Amino acid sequence: MVKTTRLLFEDLAKKIFTSARVQKLQSWIENAYSARTSKTLDAFANQYDKAEEIITFYTFAPLLLSLNKVGLTNRILGLAGISPYEENVAGVGLERQYPPPAGYLHWIRNEVKSHPLRYIREKSADYSRTNKPLESRTHVDAFIETDKLIIFFEIKYTSDISYCTTFNPCRNQLARLIDVGIDGAEYSGKEVLVLLSTPSRLYESRSRLYYYKVQEYSDPLIIRNDIAWRTVTQIRDNVLAVKWVALEQLINVFYEDFRHPDKAEALEFFKERHLA
Numbered sequence: 483m484v485k486t487t488r489l490l491f492e493d494l495a496k497k498i499f500t501s502a503r504v505q506k507l508q509s510w511i512e513n514a515y516s517a518r519t520s521k522t523l524d525a526f527a528n529q530y531d532k533a534e535e536i537i538t539f540y541t542f543a544p545l546l547l548s549l550n551k552v553g554l555t556n557r558i559l560g561l562a563g564i565s566p567y568e569e570n571v572a573g574v575g576l577e578r579q580y581p582p583p584a585g586y587l588h589w590i591r592n593e594v595k596s597h598p599l600r601y602i603r604e605k606s607a608d609y610s611r612t613n614k615p616l617e618s619r620t621h622v623d624a625f626i627e628t629d630k631l632i633i634f635f636e637i638k639y640t641s642d643i644s645y646c647t648t649f650n651p652c653r654n655q656l657a658r659l660i661d662v663g664i665d666g667a668e669y670s671g672k673e674v675l676v677l678l679s680t681p682s683r684l685y686e687s688r689s690r691l692y693y694y695k696v697q698e699y700s701d702p703l704i705i706r707n708d709i710a711w712r713t714v715t716q717i718r719d720n721v722l723a724v725k726w727v728a729l730e731q732l733i734n735v736f737y738e739d740f741r742h743p744d745k746a747e748a749l750e751f752f753k754e755r756h757l758a
Contacts, residue, residue: 487511487512487515488508488511489504489508490543490744490747490748490751491539491540491543491547491742491744491748492504494543494546494547495507495539498546498575498576499577507533507535507539510529510530510533511530513526513527513528513530514529514530514531531755532639532640534623534637534638535577537729537755537757538576538577538623538624538635538637539576540751540752541624541637541679541729541732541733541736542574542576542624542635542736543736543744543748544736544737544742545574545626545736546574546575547740547742548736548740551571551574551626552568552569552571552628554736555568555571555628555633556568557735558626558677558727558732561728561732561735562675562677562725562726563723563725564675564722564723564725567630568628568629568630568631569628569629570629571626571628572627572628572629573626574624574625574626574627575625576624576625577621577624578621578622578625579619579620579621580619580620580622580662580665580666581619581620581662582615582617582618582619582620582661582662583662583664583665585711585712586617586661586711587615587617589710590616590617590649590650590711591606591610594606594649597649597650598651602648602649605648605649609649616648616649616650617647617649618647620658620659620661620662622634622636622659623635623636627672628672630672630673631672631674631675631722632663632666632670632672632673632674632675633674633676634659634663634674634675634677635677635678635679636655636656636659636676636677636678636679637679637680637729638678638679638680638684638690638692639680639729640681640684642690642691643655643656643678643691643692643695645691653708656678656692656695656696656699657705657708657709660674660699660705660717660721660724661709661712663676663720664712664717664720667720668716668720673721673722674721674722675721675722675724676721676723676724676725677725677727678692678724678725678726678727679726679727679728679729679732680726680729681728681729681756682729682730685726685728692726693726695708695724696724696725699724700724702714702718702721705717705724729757730757730758733752733757734758737749737758
């Protein structure tokens with residue numbers, strides 16, 4: 483049962499989100515309280531049960547509030563099988579939007595001519611005439627930037643990664659993260675690390691596309707198959723790894739030594755979703 487109609491870590495939410503975003507998160511909580519009281523079982527009313535935005539916010543709240551961001555970052559790297567060696571955290575944040583690489587936008591304008599759907603081909607021609615990009619910004623759920631790394635997190639609860647964009651039937655969500663990450667890495671002289679975090683049960687069941695992509699993306703040649711406009715050298719020089727970390731483990735690391743009045747309610751939130 484939803485025990486509260488308030489957003490946890492609300493002061494933090496108001497600092498990092500727009501007022502409209504805070505209101506949306508709050509409305510999901512209020513809707514769920516009403517739905518559970520009236521035993522309404524439709525998906526819209528119970529969006530709070532599965533909302534990845536709230537799960538991501540609650541997961542990373544301890545890191546955002548922590549004075550020991552370096553220690554927590556190194557523990558996460560250890561979970562991912564990466565040697566924990568970072569000495570400084572330059573930035574941490576949620577929900578950052580990255581523009582599509584200019585080289586990709588140039589590449590896709592020619593590639594889309596062979597798209598299997600006629601109306602997409604025609605739509606792309608309209609976009610080209612008005613110089614409208616053929617891909618929107620890439621959404622990164624959470625990020626950590628250190629002196630050496632750009633770490634992108636993709637958080638999934640019950641959903642899978644997307645497998646296409648409007649103008650590219652073969653462009654999956656992890657490939658997009660890698661692609662924009664390479665741009666950032668080349669600009670900053672750092673390496674990009676992409677971490678997918680999902681419930682262990684869903685990953686280990688191999689029921690989602692993301693399981694197979696994480697396995698494949700240990701090989702730069704296969705990454706290049708999915709971002710064909712890049713060279714293998716670019717990928718090898720800029721991508722440290724693509725790894726999976728269990729969402730339960732991520733939550734445990736962030737909350738283990740965390741002290742906050744909302745901690746107990748947050749852990750109840752995760753427990754109800756079988757994440758704690």
